[in-house]
Amino acid sequence: MIDIELSGLFKGSGLSEQELSTIHNSLTIVHLKKREFLLTKGQIVSHTYYVYDGCLRSFYVDDSGRDHTLQFGIKDWWISDYTAIFSGGKAMMHIECIQDATLYKLSRKRMEALYLEIPAFETFFRKKLERRVEAFHRRTLNNLALSARDRYLSFVKMYPKIEQSVKNYHIASYLGITTESLSRVRKEMNS
């Protein structure tokens, strides 16, 4: 049985105690150590993961072997391969633990069942999706409009907590620049 006090999970969702209990019974706890993988390319993506603690990242490895970080997952965020989970396809990304983590996983199948059973649960995730869409619109605009330097500034401003807890090369790969460039940008800022 999972601790009902899952920090921010379902906070402000308006779900009843009983509904929360049903939902919590659908969650499975997962412990992950640094450098372990939650998901690798080619796997069927059947679950989405709530990050209770620690840090993960999802990334895509291109044909030249370069990796590109799509998403970080820190406390209270949900992470999965969203290019695949909704359509039932195979993962094109890897998800890697970069700080020892505690997660709660929820299967896509169970999720769909909960949507039918508990309308407020669907509302809750619909709103999550809305915020995610909004964030991606902003990120895309940043990628289109800003220089490497300004993308970094924007990132630090938006995600100060992430910036503190991940390696530089992870941030670089999120921003679409090299570690060398990021290093130079930071140097320039401290002067």
Add this chain to the structure above:
Amino acid sequence: MIDIELSGLFKGSGLSEQELSTIHNSLTIVHLKKREFLLTKGQIVSHTYYVYDGCLRSFYVDDSGRDHTLQFGIKDWWISDYTAIFSGGKAMMHIECIQDATLYKLSRKRMEALYLEIPAFETFFRKKLERRVEAFHRRTLNNLALSARDRYLSFVKMYPKIEQSVKNYHIASYLGITTESLSRVRKEMNS
């Protein structure tokens, strides 16, 4: 009263005749001519728009005056400023008609009411959001991993219909390159 045969609108949604009728009564038809604006920066974003016919684009104008196309809206797509509508903020983008268009608009307020009244309506849009998130994950990966040339190839492959019906400089601003570069990429391809 709006024609109930709104092409692809709500196709496969499993909504009953009566529910569809309620929804259709919440839609208002809008006719727009080329070069007219549906929305401009700074306005409160209160509606989302279903494109029945024609073509629009949403774009952001940066501090240097360059414009960046975030989204095209063609037949059967929904368009709005998604950086603002969900959170109730002011538009940071413009939406411009680039081919005479017929739209149906739906207010955010009415939409929320319909979500409560008709659960299947919420499910329908939740799935739309899922596909939108998926598309943005892919686009972000393309922006991170691909060269100008390959982003263009990917765009043409993904949206052949759009490619035919908009100006080159619109595509360039969607891809984050200049018209000159796009011209050179196309030249190189035809040889």
Add this chain to the structure above:
DNA sequence: CGCGACGTTGATTTGCCTCAACGATTGTGG
């Protein structure tokens, strides 16, 4: 027809990448 909008081409510049070397920091086994 004539003008403005659009696309193309060339010359040059530039922001960021690549490659290489070298400190700094972290982790690990003895």
Add this chain to the structure above:
DNA sequence: CCACAATCGTTGAGGCAAATCAACGTCGCG
């Protein structure tokens, strides 16, 4: 707890993809 290695971040030199600047041809429309 130290020694050493591996990982990570920084710095410099040179190169390249795409931007910028500029000029010109073409198309569509009033």
